[in-house]
Structure formats: structure tokens, C-alpha cells
Amino acid sequence: MATQVNPTRMELTRLKKRLVTAVRGHKLLKDKRDEMVRQFMLHIRRNHALRLEVEKALQGVSTRFAMAKAQMGALRISEALLYPARAAVYEVGMKNVMSVDVPTITFTGGEEATEIPYAFTFTSSSLDNAVVELSALLPKLLELAEVEKTCNLLADEIEKTRRRVNALEYVMIPEMQTNIKFITMKLAENERASTVRLMKAKDMMAAQEAKAQAERAAKRAAG
Template sequence: MAKTHVNPTRMELTRLKKKLVTAIRGHKLLKDKRDELMRQFLELVRENKALREKVEAGIQAANKNFVLARASMQDEILNVALMAPKQEVYLEMDKRNVMSVDIPIFNYKTRTPDANDIYSYGYAFTSSDLDGAVKSLADLLPDMLRLAECEKSCQLMAAEIEKTRRRVNALEHVMIPEMRENIKYIVMKLDENERSTQIRLMKVKDMMLEQAHHYSERVNSSSEV
């Protein structure tokens, strides 16, 4: 029996059949979208894990060099050396559409292309540990930006996967079965109406034949008189 009230007409049957075909096609497309999103999501998760381990190891090494530099330098000299940065970084954000998800892309450029402009101090009163710490942090910048891209992309893709999954389930377990049930109900009602119509026509035909037969009998009997 149909769950919702529908008019058992041929026009409604045609409309529901077209709607069912569209729903089945949409269900397949959404399943393909969900599967592709899951594939790309898992790739990003693996890349994110590798980048996080690399960045954490680099930051740990940089902190170790900073600790060694602080141990071998006076605090005043270290503070003066890092007071005014020499290099500047400009960050630009773009977007890339992946399966209707706008994931961010970070691009950066420095004020000068010279790699040695990261040192804002002279080498006379500073230690090599400080140079190593600054250099390791500068080398980590591209990986940190890529890690930020991956993490934000994973968040956006996870939200889209969940939304797509809910739509697939709604189509698969609610809408498509309900439309099929309504179509079945309309077909049954139309068949029932058609049988009823045929029975009425047969009765009318029998009544007409019976009336015609009685009329012929009356004509014959009157002619005999």
C-alpha cells in the first residue's frame, strides 16, 4: 500500500515513472561521487599523516637547535639577533574544485628571492646552532603550508562525504522504495478500475441483449395475434 496519498491516474503514473528514473540515475551519480570523494580523501589523509610527521620532526629539530643556541649565547644577543626579521613572506590563497568541493591552495612568495635573506643578524656574535634553527624553520615553510592545505581539504571533503552519504541513503532507503510502492499502488488501482469497467460493460451488454430479446418476443407475439 502506498505510504503517501497519490492520485491513481495514468498521468500520475507517468510522472512517477519519470521521477523514479531520475532518482535512480541521481542515486548512481551520487554513489560514484561518494566513492571518488572517499578515494581522494584517503589519499589526502595519507599525505597529511606523512607531512605532519615530517613537520613535527622538523620543528623538534629546530627547537633543539634553539635550545643549543640559547645555551651558548647570551639572552641579550639572542633577542637582538631575532628582533627585526629581514625576510618577509606573502601568502596568497586560491581554490581548486574537486567533486564540487572548493579546497584551498596556498601560494607564497618572499620579498627577495635570496635564500640567505632569512638571517637578520651578523655571524660575529651568534652561534651556528642559531643558523641551523632558522634555516630548518625556513625549509619547513612549504611543508607547513601544504599540511595546512591537506588538513583543511580533509575537513571539507569529510563534510561533503557525510552530506553525500545522507543523500544516497535517503534515495536508496526512502525515496526510491516509496516511489516504487506508489507506482505499484497506482498500477493495481488502474487494473482494478479497468476490470470494474469491463464488468460494467459486460453487464450493460447483457442488459441490452436481454431487452432486445424481450422486445423481439413481444413483436412476434403481437404479429401472431
């Protein structure tokens, strides 16, 4: 608070420099927050579109698996799906979005990932189509995981930046402005007090000089 600062010109200069830095930092943080919100909204829209697409595709896959179960029975489906499948190959990396490190997941399995790992002899077309569709859906699932994680990280960083912006806007900058005003008023008050003391000193000196002149004049008149 203003009452806790040392009202000197050096402190006033220091506070003014800090205020300039704080105002500049506040603007930069606000710009960063606004751009992060824009990026967040883009990823949210992409996340929504992907989720709808994936959920629709999964509903179709679930329907095909249900039809296959009715045609083949749960045991034969389990036996068919026990055959070794090809590995899903993907690369995980990182990218920077507004100073936030977010993951990137790139599917590199190629066409082999959509091949059926079992023989067609004792399986129904519903199961075959379900397996193919589910395999083809893997890149979208990986992209959805990437976008959702990005949204979560951006949301956390936006909240942190928002708290910093509010701390500067509502606490630090007003406090520094109050301290600067207090020191300025205190220095002006001290300057007025010094001026008053100087004027009184001049009046006293003028009065003493006038008294001395009057005494000298009285002595000359008496002599």
C-alpha cells in the same frame, strides 16, 4: 505515501519520469561520492606523510633552540631574533576538486627566505641552524595547511553527498516506487470494475433482447 496520491494515468506518467530522474541522479551522486572518497584518501595519506615530516623537523628545530638557549641564554636569543626578518611571500588561490573549491598556497619567497636576519657575532651555531631549518620548513608548513584544509572541505562535502544518496536510496525512490505500484494497482482495479460493469450491462441487454423476442413470438403464436 501511496494513499496521498491521485491515482490517475497522468500522475502515473509523472511519477515514472521522476523515478527515472531520481535513479539517474542517485547513480551520479554515488559515483561522485566514490570519487570524492578516493580523492579524500589521497589527501589524507599526503597529510599524514607531511605531518610526520613536519613534526620530525620541528623536533630537530626545538632541540637546536634548546641547545642555543643553554649556550646563549634566553635574553640573548630574544635580542637576536628581534632583528627584522625578510617577509615570507606566498600566493593563495583556489582549485576545484569534484565541485569543491579548495585553497592552494604556493610559497614564492625564494632563497632569501632562508637567510639569517641577524649578525653571527654573538650567536651560536645551534641558533643559526635552527633559524635556517625553520625558515626552510615554511613551504612544508604551508603545504600541510593547504592539504589539511582540503581534507576538511572534502570531508564536509562527502557527508553532504552521503546524506543526499541515502535520502534518494532509502526515502524518495522507495516512496515513488510504492506510489507507482499503488496507482498501477488502482488503475487495474478500476479497469477490472469497468470490465465487470460492461459485461453485466451486456448480459442485461441480452436478457432484455431475449425477453422481447419471446414476447414477440408469443404474440405471433396467439394471433
